[in-house]
Amino acid sequence: MKLARKETDFTNSAGAGTGSDAVRTRRRYRQLRRAELEAKTRLRITEAAMKLHGTVGPARTTVTAVAEEAGVQRGTVYRHFPDEDALFGACSMHWLSLNPTPSPDPWVEIEDPSHRLRRALAELYHWYERNQRMLDNVFRDAPLVPALKPPVEGFQRQLSAMHATLMLGRRQRGRRRARIGGAVGLAIGFGAWSSLVRENGLDSAEAVDLMAAMVAAAGDAR
Incomplete structure (x- = not known):
């Protein structure tokens, strides 16, 4: 009898353990x-916010529009993103993960500054061309939308890093170096590409040639 009771207790205990495991698993x-x-x-x-930023622009992107585009309720948007900063920050990070800016790290391996500049401008202008709609909207709306300040400042820091890389190995000093620095800064900006390609009809390769010639002339000027 005792043996049978022990076997029954063991079976019940094992069953209880198996049941608990199943509950935990579920x-x-x-x-x-x-x-x-x-x-x-x-x-x-x-992604809904990112799409709207690229079409109507950040300043015209409302929570209601984001909710409709995403197929959710406004409350769902606020549950995930309690304020505009959180939503715009997530949108910027996601967009950059899909459209990373050119990295200046490989450019350092190019010893000749003029060749390095051409490589950088070719990559940067290609990036501008591919992302012009979003960049137009962000730069246009940045003064109106405080939440855009961090990503815009982040992009400016990236341009500064590119500028520093493109000034490496240049032996000019004084005013000549200052002129080269100014020319390089102008050449790598979105505004320069936009003016040359969209407003004046050059293609990106021609824009690279013109900006490279401008930088060279800035270094040669007395």
Whole structure:
């Protein structure tokens, strides 16, 4: 009798353990599934905001419009992004992950400053051409939307890093170096590409040639 009772107790205990494991497994699955759905919803909202920034612009992007584009309620947008800074920050990070700016690191390996400049301008102008609509909207709306200040300042820091790389190996000093620095700064800006290509009808390769010649002339000028 005692042996039979022990076997019964063991079976019940094992069954209880198996049942508890099953409950924990189901609970864990539901948690993972919920987290996955939340992540997908957050991404859908982010991509909706990104699309609107690229079409109507950040200043005209409302929470209502983002919710409609993402197919969610306004409250869902606020649950994931409690304020404009959070939404715009996520949008900027996602957009840059899909459209990374050219890195100046490989340019350092090019010893000749003029060749380095041409390589940099070719890559940068290609990036401007591919992303011109978004850049137009962001730079236009930046003075109106405080949440755009961090990404715009981040881009300016990237341009500063590019500028420093493109000044490496240039032996000019004094005013000649200052002129070269000014010419390089002008050449790498979005405004220069926009003026030459969109307003004056050059293609990007011609714009690179013209800006490279301008920088060379700035170094030769007395």
